[in-house]
Amino acid sequence: MQILFSKPLFPNILGITIVLVLSGWLMVQAQGNWIFIAAIILVEFLVISIIFMQFYNKYTRPLNKASKTVNEMIKGNYSARFNNSNSEEMEQLSKNINKLARNMNEITIQEQMHAEQLTSIIDNMKNGLALIDEKGYVHLVNRGFTEMFQGKEKQYRGHLYYEVFENEAMHDVVQKTFLYEEPVKEQFKNKRGLTKNYMEVIAAPIFNEHNMIKGAVLVIYDITELKRLEKMRKDFVANVSHELRTPITSIRGFAETLKEKQHDEKAAEEFIDIIFKESHRLQLLIEDLLELSRLEREDFQLQKADFNVKQMIDAVLPSLEQKAEKKELHFTTSIPADIHMYADAEKLKQVIINLADNAINYTSSDGSVSLNVSEKNNRVLFSIEDTGIGIEKKAIPRVFERFYRMDKDRSRNTGGTGLGLAIVKHIVEVHQGEIVVESEVNKGTAIHVYIPKD
Ligand SMILES: Nc1ncnc2c1ncn2[C@@H]1O[C@H](COP(=O)(O)OP(=O)(O)OP(=O)(O)O)[C@@H](O)[C@H]1O
Ligand SMILES: [Mg+2]
Structure with a gap:
């Protein structure tokens, strides 16, 4: 001035x-x-x-x-x-x-850009997000939140959280966050239409510069897939333990009987036979488990090579034919001599053996089993058909699950562990192939496996 x-x-x-x-x-x-x-x-x-x-x-x-x-x-x-x-x-x-x-x-302009970026991040994050002030009024809910709970933004914004959040777990986390002034986590089930999803909500307090609580931020995750995987893992461990325990108990029991008491030679032979059969089962189970874990490894690589399909199948045919003969089944094959493909021959042999094994196992004497190979749209089609017991419609998608057996006792009698088709599915998937099951109870089953030629 x-x-x-x-x-x-x-x-x-x-x-x-x-x-x-x-x-x-x-x-x-x-x-x-x-x-x-x-x-x-x-x-x-x-x-x-x-x-x-x-x-x-x-x-x-x-x-x-x-x-x-x-x-x-x-x-x-x-x-x-x-x-x-x-x-x-x-x-x-x-x-x-x-x-x-x-x-x-x-x-x-910069502030506007930052605000727009923040809004777009908040809105595009898959998780649900809600902001509540210290009086309990909802200030913000993102798109993830409204989609999760199938509501509209205006339904929540400006309302008290306990009036608009339907789930008790959400009320609980907000109350605890305000009470203890620290993050709180809870899981709950959320019904969305006909499906039920598992959610996890984490509420964290927001403090101002004087360390006074100003509100809470809620982040909600959909953990349905995580829960499914957790259940799968638990089921798998339970199944493996169960499957291992059965033959081990049997082996131990017969071995103890053999050790402790006097037996005639015939009974002893029978016991030894059972011990041998059960230990064989145990070995198969462990081999299958190892094979599955090998296939599931992230660094798993197929040993691909060029080979003739007929020659590959010819190598496994004698044992299959022998098995079919033993069960008095008609076993026929139709395999063109000139189909070549670039794939993992050893793994495909495993697919053929497992599928043909099932066809033979689940078909009673006098039935028939056929193995046909053809070429279609740069893919090789392996079809294994039988006239056996068939699979119920609702069980078809489940037969590829580990340890799934329609009839556990029957399958166990045939030495089955319920891992065969799980392995088949993995091998087909790593080849980027496709597997189709057609089946009718008491009529028979046809399993078609399509594998890209190269
Ligand atoms: N061709 C078939 N006909 C009827 N049922 C079948 C057939 N193939 C598979 N299944 C059903 O699917 C279940 C799973 O088959 P999978 O091959 O995985 O196991 P498994 O044959 O019981 O044992 P393994 O691991 O020794 O093969 C079988 O227990 C059986 O109930
Ligand atoms: Mg099988």
Whole structure:
């Protein structure tokens, strides 16, 4: 202020003083000439008015304009500008005001961009998110949240959480967060249409700069898939333990009997036979488990090579034919001699053996089993058909699950562990192939395996 007024005021005060002194001196000289005195007063008035007008135009008017521009900026209009070059001071002031406006404009644009980015992140995150203030009012719910609970944003925003959140677990986590002022986690079931999903909600307190609780943020995850995997793992461990325990108990029991008591040779032979059969079963089970874990390893790689399909199947046919013969089944094959493919021959042999084994096992004497190979759309189709017991419609998708057996006792009698088709499915999947099951109870089953030729 000092700099602004010291310079303009000095010449103006000097000018006015000169006018007053000069007019005073002239009036003394005029000695009662009232017309002359009146003329001097008029001139004096005009000169002082001009000086004030000039001062007003140079400083007061631009200052009013500058003040208006700043007011516009206070209102949020950062495109307002102020230009004045009447004086050095005004020019500097206008430059600074315009620079400030430009900076504010940039900051606002950046802030807008950040806010938009944040909104888009919050809205596009798959998890549900809700923000509650210290009074319990919902301030924000994202799209993930509204989709999870099938509601609309306005249903939640501005309402008390315990009036709009349907689930008790959600009330609970908010209350505990406000009470203990620390993150709280809970799981609950959420019904969405006909399906039930497992959710996990984590509520965390929000503090202000004085460490006072200002609200809570809730993040909700859909953990249905995690729960499914957890259940699968638990079932798998339970199944493996069960499957291992059965033959081990049997082996141990017969071995103890053999050790402790006197037996005739025939009974002892029978016991040894059982022990041998059960230990064989145990070995098969362990081999299958190892095979499954090998196939499931992330670094598993197929040993692909070019081979003739007929030659590959010819290598496994004798044992299958022998098995079918033993069960008095008609076993037929139709395999063109000229089909070549680029795949893992050993793994495909396993597929054929497992499928043909099932067909033979689950078909009673006098039935028939056929193995046909053909080529279609750059894929090789292996079809194994039987006239056996068939699979119930609802059980078809389940036969590929580990340890699933339609009839556990029957399957166990045939030495089955319920891992054969799980292995088949894995091998087909790693080959990017496809497997189709057609079956009718008491009529028979056809399993078609499509494997890309290369
Ligand atoms: N061709 C078939 N006809 C009828 N049922 C079948 C046939 N193939 C499979 N199944 C059913 O599917 C279940 C699973 O088959 P999978 O081959 O996985 O196990 P498994 O034959 O019992 O034992 P293994 O692990 O020794 O093969 C069988 O227990 C059986 O109930
Ligand atoms: Mg099987």
